[in-house]
Amino acid sequence: MPRYRDRRGGRVVVAAFLVLAAGCGQRPTLVPLSGRVTLAGKPLEFGSVMIQPTAGPAARATIQPDGTFTAGTFAPGDGAIPGPATVRVACYEQQRPGATPPTGEPSLGKSLIPERYTQFETSGITVAVAPGMPPLAIELSAEPGP
Numbered sequence: 001m002p003r004y005r006d007r008r009g010g011r012v013v014v015a016a017f018l019v020l021a022a023g024c025g026q027r028p029t030l031v032p033l034s035g036r037v038t039l040a041g042k043p044l045e046f047g048s049v050m051i052q053p054t055a056g057p058a059a060r061a062t063i064q065p066d067g068t069f070t071a072g073t074f075a076p077g078d079g080a081i082p083g084p085a086t087v088r089v090a091c092y093e094q095q096r097p098g099a100t101p102p103t104g105e106p107s108l109g110k111s112l113i114p115e116r117y118t119q120f121e122t123s124g125i126t127v128a129v130a131p132g133m134p135p136l137a138i139e140l141s142a143e144p145g146p
Helices: 008-024
Strands: 034-039 050-051 059-062 066-068 084-092 127-128 136-140
Touching: 008 136, 034 127, 050 127
Parallel strands: 034 136
Antiparallel strands: 034 066, 050 059, 050 084, 084 127
């Protein structure tokens, strides 16, 4: 005679585990964050922006052709962690829409903005992320600078 197991008990255990796991990894509260990046007064047409808070994961954004961006930490556009943060901007040849991937070793190619903006430590861009803040205006200089 075939044996049948009651699988409901296993399902209850799995469901309880998922509920407990979800409660343990609560995400921080995020606030909407958008802005515009310009280089020498003109919109930066592509690239990326990262906003790194003093604690927690960075928010990321893709720069649109008009220079605007909307940041997301866990999902595109979901916002950034409130508090002080450092910003970096990247704009490489391979980020250009329609760019042909390089052959051989993977590379983003040449930076199309001064290298200092591509690192948190050297960008010189800081922001205080807060609820209700206006869009960021990130103005990059074409000069190599310090």
